[in-house]
Amino acid sequence: MKLTTIGCGYLGAVYAAAMASLGHDVVGLDVDEAKVAALNEGRAPFYEPALDDLIAESLRTGRLRFSTDYAQAATQQVHVICVGTPQQIDGPGADLRYVDAALDALAPHLDRSPDGPSLVVGRSTVPVGTATRLRERLAAASSAALLAWNPEFLREGFAVEDTLRPDRIVYGLPEDPDEARRAREILDAVYASPLAEGTPLVVGNYATAELVKxxxxxxxxxxxxxxxxxxxxxxxxxxxxxxxxxxxxxxxxxxxxxxxxxxxxxxxxxxxxxxxxxxxxxxxxxxxxxxxxxxxxTLNNRQRDRVVNMTHRALGGTFTHKRIAVLGAAFKPDSDDIRQSPALYIASKLSGRGADVVVTDPAAADNVHAQRPNLAIAPDALTAAQGADIVLLLTEWAQFRALDPVALREVVATPWIIDGRNALDPQRWRDAGWTYQSIGRP
Ligand SMILES: NC(=O)c1ccc[n+]([C@@H]2O[C@H](COP(=O)([O-])OP(=O)(O)OC[C@H]3O[C@@H](n4cnc5c(N)ncnc54)[C@H](O)[C@@H]3O)[C@@H](O)[C@H]2O)c1
Structure with a gap:
C-alpha cells in the first residue's frame, strides 16, 4: 500500500518506519524541517529504543522517505493523520488546530493516486465527534475520499514493538455500508501482516473508535x-x-x-x-x-506536591543551601519525553523554592536544558549526587534501579533517598546506611 503519515512525532515517525518495514511505501510528512532532515538521515528526532535502526533499515529499502512537501501525498492512497492534539492553552479541551491544518493541507492532493480513491485515516487521539466533523470537511474537498478512525495505543519506550505487534487494532468506519466496506478493505490491506498474525480486530463506528482510545x-x-x-x-x-x-x-x-x-x-x-x-x-x-x-x-497532581513536602520535611523544613540530586526527568523510563513530567515538575518546584537542584536523565537532558535552562544538569547519577543533602529517584530508568547504594553513599553529604517510584529495594538501601523513604511503604 502507498501511505503518507502526516506528523512525524512520537507516533508518526514510529508508525512510518514500522509500516515501511512491513512492506508498504511510506512518505512521512511533517512541517518541522529539522525533524524531517534528521529522519531522512536515519536519526530519530527523539529517544525511542530500536527506532534509529528501524528508520535506517526502512530508508535503505527505498520504501521510506520524509518530506515537508505535501505534494508528495499525491502519489499515495492512504493518509494517516498522526499530528499532535495537545491541551488547549486556555482550557481543558483538546486543541484540534493541527488536525484541521493537516486535513486542509492534504485536501488539494487527494484522489490523484492511480490506486484508487483516497482513504484518510485518523490516528491522533481526538474528542468524540471529531471524525464526523472531519468527514464533512473532507467531503467539501473530495467527493470520493473516505475517512476512517484508527486510534493508536503505543507506549513510549515500547513504541516500535507496539507498532509492529499491536495488542489490538481498532477501526472506526463510516456509517454508510458501502463506504464502510471500501474503507475496511483498504485498512485490512494496510494491516495485512498483524492481522495474519492473529492480532484482534475491533470494528465500530467513528464515535466508538474515538471513545475506545x-x-x-x-x-x-x-x-x-x-x-x-x-x-x-x-x-x-x-x-x-x-x-x-x-x-x-x-x-x-x-x-x-x-x-x-x-x-x-x-x-x-x-x-x-x-x-x-x-x-x-x-x-x-x-x-x-x-x-x-x-x-x-487531582489525586495525580497531589502526588507531586506530596513528594515536594516530603523532601522539605526530610531537609529539616528548609530548602535554603540544600543540594538535591534528582534522578530522572522524563515522564517515564526509556523515553526523552518531558511533557507533563511529574519528575520535572518536582525538580522545578524544588528549584523554585530555593533548593540547589541537580538533575540527571539518560535521555531527556537536552529537552530539560531547552525547557528549563535554569536547572543544573549532570551527566550521570554519581555526578548529580556529589555533595547532595538528599537524592530523589523520580524516573525509574534501569541504570538508576541498578545503582549501588554503597558507592552512591560515598559521594553524598547525607545518605537520604526518596524513591518516588517505589523502584528500589528498601532493605538493600537501608543496609547500606541510607534513610530510605518511598510512597505508601513504611
Ligand atoms: N506519544 C504517544 O505515546 C502517543 C500514543 C498514542 C496516541 N498518541 C496521540 O498521537 C498524536 C500525536 O502525538 P505525538 O506524541 O506523536 O505528538 P508529537 O508532538 O510528538 O508529534 C506531532 C507532530 O506533528 C507535526 N505537525 C503538526 N502540525 C502538522 C501539520 N499540519 N502537518 C504535518 N505535521 C504536523 C509536528 O511537527 C510534530 O512533529 C496525539 O493525538 C497523541 O495523543 C500519542
Whole structure:
C-alpha cells in the first residue's frame, strides 16, 4: 500500500518506519524541517529504543522517505493523520488546530493516486465527534475520499514493538455500508501482516473508535490514581501499598499492572486526554458521568506536591543551601519525553523554592536544558549526587534501579533517598546506611 503519515512525532515517525518495514511505501510528512532532515538521515528526532535502526533499515529499502512537501501525498492512497492534539492553552479541551491544518493541507492532493480513491485515516487521539466533523470537511474537498478512525495505543519506550505487534487494532468506519466496506478493505490491506498474525480486530463506528482510545487512557489513569490514593492511606496507617498491590493484582479481574504507587502519571497523553474527555463530556451534557476523572487528575497532581513536602520535611523544613540530586526527568523510563513530567515538575518546584537542584536523565537532558535552562544538569547519577543533602529517584530508568547504594553513599553529604517510584529495594538501601523513604511503604 502507498501511505503518507502526516506528523512525524512520537507516533508518526514510529508508525512510518514500522509500516515501511512491513512492506508498504511510506512518505512521512511533517512541517518541522529539522525533524524531517534528521529522519531522512536515519536519526530519530527523539529517544525511542530500536527506532534509529528501524528508520535506517526502512530508508535503505527505498520504501521510506520524509518530506515537508505535501505534494508528495499525491502519489499515495492512504493518509494517516498522526499530528499532535495537545491541551488547549486556555482550557481543558483538546486543541484540534493541527488536525484541521493537516486535513486542509492534504485536501488539494487527494484522489490523484492511480490506486484508487483516497482513504484518510485518523490516528491522533481526538474528542468524540471529531471524525464526523472531519468527514464533512473532507467531503467539501473530495467527493470520493473516505475517512476512517484508527486510534493508536503505543507506549513510549515500547513504541516500535507496539507498532509492529499491536495488542489490538481498532477501526472506526463510516456509517454508510458501502463506504464502510471500501474503507475496511483498504485498512485490512494496510494491516495485512498483524492481522495474519492473529492480532484482534475491533470494528465500530467513528464515535466508538474515538471513545475506545480515551476510555483506555482514562482507565489507566484511574488505576494509577487509585493505587496512589491507597498509598496515602497506607502512610497514615502503617500498611505497605506494594504488598497490597501484589495481593490484589493476583485477582485477574484487577491484574498486577499499573498498580505501582509513585509520583503519578504524566507525558503527552494521559493528563491531556482525561481533561479533554471531561471537557467533551460537558459539551455532550454528561459532565457528571466523568466527574470521577476530576478526582483522578487531582489525586495525580497531589502526588507531586506530596513528594515536594516530603523532601522539605526530610531537609529539616528548609530548602535554603540544600543540594538535591534528582534522578530522572522524563515522564517515564526509556523515553526523552518531558511533557507533563511529574519528575520535572518536582525538580522545578524544588528549584523554585530555593533548593540547589541537580538533575540527571539518560535521555531527556537536552529537552530539560531547552525547557528549563535554569536547572543544573549532570551527566550521570554519581555526578548529580556529589555533595547532595538528599537524592530523589523520580524516573525509574534501569541504570538508576541498578545503582549501588554503597558507592552512591560515598559521594553524598547525607545518605537520604526518596524513591518516588517505589523502584528500589528498601532493605538493600537501608543496609547500606541510607534513610530510605518511598510512597505508601513504611
Ligand atoms: N506519544 C504517544 O505515546 C502517543 C500514543 C498514542 C496516541 N498518541 C496521540 O498521537 C498524536 C500525536 O502525538 P505525538 O506524541 O506523536 O505528538 P508529537 O508532538 O510528538 O508529534 C506531532 C507532530 O506533528 C507535526 N505537525 C503538526 N502540525 C502538522 C501539520 N499540519 N502537518 C504535518 N505535521 C504536523 C509536528 O511537527 C510534530 O512533529 C496525539 O493525538 C497523541 O495523543 C500519542
Amino acid at each position: 480515551v476510555s483506555a487512557n482514562s482507565f489507566l489513569a484511574t488505576k494509577i490514581s487509585f493505587i496512589n490514593a491507597i498509598a496515602e492511606v497506607c502512610e497514615a496507617s502503617g500498611a505497605d501499598v506494594s504488598t497490597i498491590a501484589r495481593a490484589i493484582g493476583y485477582d485477574d479481574r484487577i491484574g498486577p499492572k499499573f498498580l505501582r504507587a509513585g509520583i503519578g502519571f504524566g507525558g503527552g497523553c494521559l493528563p491531556k486526554d482525561i481533561r479533554a474527555f471531561m471537557a467533551r463530556a460537558g459539551e455532550l451534557g454528561v459532565t457528571d458521568a466523568l466527574s470521577f476523572l476530576r478526582e483522578v487528575d
